[in-house]
Amino acid sequence: MxxxxxxxxxxxxxxxxxxxxxxxxxxxxxxxxxxxxxxxxxxxxxxxxxxxxxxxxxxxxxxxxxxxxxxxxxxxxxxFVNCYSRLGCDSEGGDDNSPDVMTSDELWPKAAAYKEVVTYGVTTLGLYPAGNGISGQAVAVRPLGDTVEEMLLKDGSYVKIAMRSDSPSKRRISDAFKKIAEYDEKVAKAREKFDKDKKGGSKKEEKPEEKKAFDPAQDAKPEEKDAKKDDGFVPPDADAKLRPWLEMRVGAKRGLVTLGTAADYLHFMDALGTNEFAYDLRLVLQRESDLWYVLDKKTYELDVDGIGDKKLRCVVEPLLTVTQGTMRTRNLPHELHRAGAKVVFIPRNDSLPDHKAWLPHVGEVVNAGLPSDVALRAMTLEAAEVLGVADRVxxxxxxxxxxxxxxxxxxxxxxxxxxxxxxxxxxxxxxxxx
Amino acid sequence: MRLSTIAACVAVVFCTSTFVAAPAWAQDPAPAAGETKSDKKTEDKWVALTGGDIYTGTGEMLRGATILGKNGKIEAIGYDLEIPKDAKVHKVDGMRVYPGLVAISSQGLLGNAGGEFDDTIDPFNSRMVLGLAAGITTTGAGSAAVKLKRFTVDGAVVNERLYSVFSWSGRNPRTKSELREKFAEAARYVREFREWERKVKEQKDLPEPKKSGVDGTVLSVLRGETLAKFNASDRDDLLGIARLAQEYGFRPVIEGCQEGWTVADELGRAGARVILTARDRRSKDEQQVAAGGTSIENAAILHKSGCMVSVTPPTEGVDLGGLEGRDIRMLTIEAGFAVRGGLPDKAGLEAITIVPARIMGISHRVGSLEVGKDFDVLVTDGDILHYKTYVQWAFVDGRMAYDKEKELFYAHIRPRPQAELKVDAGETPRGDAPKEGETKEEKPEDKKDDKPDDKPEEKPEEKKDEKKEDKKD
Missing domain, CATH: 2.30.40.10 (Urease, subunit C, domain 1)
Structure with a gap:
């Protein structure tokens, strides 16, 4: 390397x-x-x-x-960290619910694009899985290296979740939480049985133990199971598609939810209901984006907290938009920042010329008002946070x-x-x- | 005829009783006001429009009256109402207050997607704003009735299954004989089933009549579970539908109905609910001896014969190209054409409010201003059927969904006095002090809806003003 x-x-x-x-x-x-x-x-x-x-x-x-x-x-x-890219990847995904797919499996270190983006200052790339559903887990790589191992910074980074204003998208989210609930029940039953079998002498802990049982750390790392549990309870295996959700629920992994419109955000919130998991947003900015409607709850009296109220991390293009039907410029990245959201920038398009122009494109947004320290953070540390590699880059x-x-x-x-x-x-x- | 008259009478009585009751509350504030004060103030959302001429739709017009909404429903209509302190009060003196319009069918007002509107509605799309600007607060879309609720994806769908569509066309005569057979079969089944129901009490082992071969949709029409809808305009077809309906005892919904005026008596006898376009043009079939073709009087004649008449513009989408005045934004103009053809003014308003609501089975919630119904209210600067009139404010479920001065489309055309164009272009930091141009909140009816925390001290003053005026009345 x-x-x-x-x-x-x-x-x-x-x-x-x-x-x-x-x-x-x-x-x-x-x-x-x-x-x-x-x-x-x-x-x-x-x-x-x-x-x-x-x-x-x-x-x-x-x-x-x-x-x-x-x-x-x-x-x-x-x-610079581009946390949302498909450079060098060429698989095609479907509309599936497949959070267990790993993008690292399609990593091809020989791709010429990697060598080029480095010259534009991009030293970390987050490659996401293709597809429109819940398409899998991203991988954080250093864009140089002869082998996959040399490139790998973190495998199993964020889980990409596509969200649109349609029933399948909403169903994928609500179904996931249904499955989690089913699993919880299964664990609780197993726990009950375990305690019954074992009532020989050890103290009977109920609720706190139950919660511990879904700790994904245990599912992910079997060696830790015994270390954490002194009574030797092993929760039942979770389905491979469920495991990433269990991790996201406790924040051990993050989701990246892609949205295009304000309506998508409300439908996402609607599908989520009272459930929670760790996620960032990928806001696809169109020229006439209406996402400014959902920046905060107060302005338009929304039923739910806005993006800014929740202080969500938002992956956006460095793009100035216009108010719909007008030529009035809006600086949506700046508005997101002002509303309290954390801005993450990615190149406008996932092409090499846009990687080359990434810095000037962000410069345009800075010129239109976004503080430059926020902009720089958006190209570096916040992006690293999305990928879960902020401890390294x-x-x-x-x-x-x-x-x-x-x-x-x-x-x-x-x-x-x-x-x-x-x-x-x-x-x-x-x-x-x- | 009979039914609509009865409905109108009921409505008049209902409304009148409301108004008689209203002053009683004012004199004795115990029931209404007492209740409201004891309620949790933080939870109840009150809204009041004062001083406007209220056209209730089903009842009479009340000049300079007040309409009070609570949590999205109409709480009271009348004079000298006790308005709770935390109500959002909009003074609309000199304006007219109408029920939100009901478009029997439209496309695109709810966003691009269709089907399951709970999951697909786009409450931010600009066609919805245009729809509200046209006064439409509820629309039929696909097989559902959906409200134009902005800023939320919750609770927009009012009714999910509107009608079953049947084909009955002279161009394809088989559809007629097939449908007739289906009705005959279903009617036979219904008869047998009723008989079985009666007999089975004594003879417990009596087998249930066989349902195979019976068309389920037709059966549900006969049982009154769904409405039968036809698309028909030919005189012969309309006559056939009217007779089928009379024979089997159901009330058909007929869309098109261009030659309806020629067989209006038959359609009236069948209790048809008609969806027509007053401006439709169609020439008479010269081979027929009977009258034919379209008539501007179509709506008026059908109404006179006892049909429920609703109107819809020539195209259902928001169409910003081509000839102006033909798309869904011109619902009121279409009703205006029907009135031009002789339909009474009141029936003209009903044709775009309560009648489509009845056809869609949602008249218990929308279509007129009555206590207990949804607070879907329009404030206009004139007769709603007049071409010059603009919707100034539209409320859906008690919430201001449209303000002419705050949206881009018509703010500059005959602006309200003192009002200025104000569109948030995202340049003012949120939560910061408003720009110079935005300090226009002196105007009482322009009460900040988007930013309720602005100028709270104005509210009591307004209420005082409003009370004084009420006393004058």
């Missing part, structure tokens, strides 16, 4: 005193670091070791002997993967260009000569 270099890089690595191979240390001194989690650091120094960020700080002294890349004219931001922080994008200026300035890209401590794009 470390051999994966662009030809430009190979020439330039020689110019740097020491290329940053695994196990080596390197210091990067730049004019400005927008870390996302630790604010903006001027005259920042980032120490990278073994592909991880070790230290970040302002004007830190660098130990003698450690190679320093000194670029005071650069701004560094975390590597998405910000410039100690301990995180050294995925960095070096820009010639402020990220959303029209004149700024991507100067270099670092993936896991290694320059994979850009002219890095001292």
């Amino acid at each position: 470390k051999k994966m270099k662009l030809h430009t890089t190979i020439a330039l690595v020689a110019a740097i005193s020491a290329p940053t191979f695994a196990g080596e240390t390197m210091a990067i001194r730049v004019g400005r670091a927008e870390t996302v989690t630790k604010g903006v650091i001027e005259h920042a120094v980032i120490l990278v070791e073994d592909g991880k960020i070790v230290v970040v700080g302002e004007d830190l002294p660098v130990e003698r002997g450690i190679p320093v890349l000194d670029r005071p004219e650069w701004t560094v931001v975390p590597g 998405g910000s410039i922080e100690k301990g995180k993967d050294a995925n960095l994008v070096f820009l010639t200026g402020s990220p959303f300035e029209a004149t700024s260009k991507i100067a270099a890209v670092m993936l896991d401590g290694e320059f994979v794009h850009g002219e890095v000569n001292q």
Whole structure:
């Protein structure tokens, strides 16, 4: 995997005193670091070791002997995370309810697109399963690597759930919770039986034990079952299609619910009823999107809480929309942010040109009012949260993967260009000569 | 004839009693007002329209009266009503108040999808706004009757199964003989079944009559469980349907009915419920000796003969291309054409309110302003059948669903005095102070519905004003 270099890089690595191979240390001194989690650091120094960020700080002294890349004219931001992509995948899904399908099974590391998106600053990709129903589980990958294992960041990421204003979509959601209820009942019965069989001496715990029994952690990791349960109760096996739902119910996994219209949101809420699970929204922005109707409950006196009230994370295109039937521009990403939702950006389309134009497209939304720190977070950390890899990528922080994008200026300035890209401590794009 | 008269009488009596009762409450506030105060204020949603001329639809017109709604239902209509403190009061002096219109059939008002409207309705689509702007608050869509409720996907469907459609056409004569046989068979079965029911009490082992070969739909028509609907316009077909209906004792719903005026007496005798387009054009079949073709008087003649007449525009969708005035937004204009042809004004209003509601079996909830029915109310700036009239506000289930000044479509055409175009373009941060242009809430009838927390101090003042005026009356 470390051999994966662009030809430009190979020439330039020689110019740097020491290329940053695994196990080596390197210091990067730049004019400005927008870390996302630790604010903006001027005259920042980032120490990278073994592909991880070790230290970040302002004007830190660098130990003698450690190679320093000194670029005071650069701004560094975390590597971009596109959490919603089909790049390199070509399967076709149906309308099924198949949350057990894994996108990692169709991962093809040789796809040329991966090498290209890296040059646009995308250092993490979330690949979702194709299909219109509940089509399966996404996979978070680093877009370089010769094998699936090298690429894999997190398998079994979010579960993609398509939601439309129609009966099948609503039925899929309500059926899932029906199945969960059936399973709960089954577990409760098994528990009862277990306790009866075992009434020899151990204390009889009822309700709390019952709840523990659906803990997906136990279903997922059998070795933990015994550790958690001192009485040795093993809950009955859950159906493969049910297991992701059990995990989502307790937040061990997240769903990504795709919606197109305000009506879809209300129908989703209607289908969900009082049930709950951990989910983010993928809001498909059309030019005349009406999603602004459901930002909050108050404005239009909705029956349910709005997207902002629930502080949901919303995956959207960096797109300015118009009020229906008019030419009045709306900045829906900004409205989402103001209403309290968390914005996540993805390229406008899942094509390479749109990955290339991702930063300027987000710049347009920033220009129209969205705070730039929110926009940067939306391209990095929030996206990592959707994928469940925020502990590894998405910000410039100690301990995180050294995925960095070096820009010639402020990220959303029209004149700024991507100067270099670092993936896991290694320059994979850009002219890095001292 | 008989039935509609009776219905009208009942309605008049009903309404009159309401109005007689109303002042009594005012004098003695104990029953009405006492109740409301003891109720949980947070839960009850009150709305009141004061000062308008209320056209109840089934009863008389009440000049400068008040209509009070509670939790989406009409609570009271009359004068000097006690209005609860937390009610949203809209002063509509000089305006007319009508029941929400009922379109017997439409397309697209509920969004793109069809079928199970509980799961597919799009309460944000702009055609729904256009429908409300046309005064339509309830519509037949597919086989269901659905309300144009905005901002919610809950509770829009009023009736899920409207009628069974039968074919009866001279162009395909077999349909006639087949249907006649089906009715004969079903009628025979009904007779046998009744006899069996009577006898089985004594003879317990008597076998139930065989149901095989009996058409289930026809049977449900004969049992009054569903309405039989025909699409027919030819004189002969209409006559055939009328006679079939008289023979088997059911009241047919007839859509089209272009030559209905030529056989109006027969249709009236059959108690037909007619859905017609007053503007339809069709030339007479010159080979026939009898009268034929369309007549602008069609609706009037059928009404006079005792048919329930409802009207529908030439096209059912929201059609913004082509000739203006032919699509579902022109429901009132269509009724206007029927009135032009001699239909009484009141029957013209009924043709787009209570009659379609009766045909769809939802007249217990919509179609007129009566206590206990849904608070589906229009406020207009003139006679609703007049071409110049615009719907100013439309309420559905007690909630303002349309405000002419706040929607894009007609706000600029003869704007209400003091009102300005205000459309949220998303530029003002939510919860922030309103922009300069938005501080127009001085106008009482423009009470903020979207932002109820704005200017709460205005409400008491208004009520005082309103009470004073009531006393003047």
